[in-house]
Amino acid sequence: MTFAVGDKVVYPMHGAGTIEAIEEREILGEKHRYYIMRMPIGDMKVMIPMANVAEIGLRQIIGDGEVEQVLAVLRGERTRMSSNWNRRYRANLEKIKSGNIYEVAEVVRNLTLRDQEKGLSTGERKMLENARQILISELVLAQNTTEEHVQAIIDSIY
Numbered sequence: 001m002t003f004a005v006g007d008k009v010v011y012p013m014h015g016a017g018t019i020e021a022i023e024e025r026e027i028l029g030e031k032h033r034y035y036i037m038r039m040p041i042g043d044m045k046v047m048i049p050m051a052n053v054a055e056i057g058l059r060q061i062i063g064d065g066e067v068e069q070v071l072a073v074l075r076g077e078r079t080r081m082s083s084n085w086n087r088r089y090r091a092n093l094e095k096i097k098s099g100n101i102y103e104v105a106e107v108v109r110n111l112t113l114r115d116q117e118k119g120l121s122t123g124e125r126k127m128l129e130n131a132r133q134i135l136i137s138e139l140v141l142a143q144n145t146t147e148e149h150v151q152a153i154i155d156s157i158y
Helices: 050-056 064-075 085-098 101-117 123-144 146-155
Strands: 008-010 013-026 030-038 047-048
Touching: 008 030, 008 123, 008 146, 013 047, 013 123, 030 050, 047 050, 064 123, 064 146, 085 101, 085 123, 101 123, 123 146
Parallel strands: none
Antiparallel strands: 008 013, 013 030, 030 047
């Protein structure tokens, strides 16, 4: 899949951003082409090797119509999670790595509800923050709104 400057895309494990440029860079003596993506949160730039787009799982952001489906996942019932911390952590990490916004929303929902009931370990708290940032970054671009607005929507659910 190829993308163009101006496309809004999701980089699994990092979040959503806009492709600002396509550049050729020489690294370790080899020339490669990269998408230069700007993330809306933290104003960070990421270089994504064009040759690895399929393996990385780079994809277009969701459409405006899918935003309500994501919010429905956030409002849904918590799915059963392993009581074993290590298994639960690995399962949630796989969901985040998938790049699927619905799975990321599940992680946010499940960990937020667990935090309210029992609290989270430091590792799971970091995972929740990371998953929230990934989710928020995509919803900001999908709705063409601000980070604060999306955070307020998510906070109003819980």
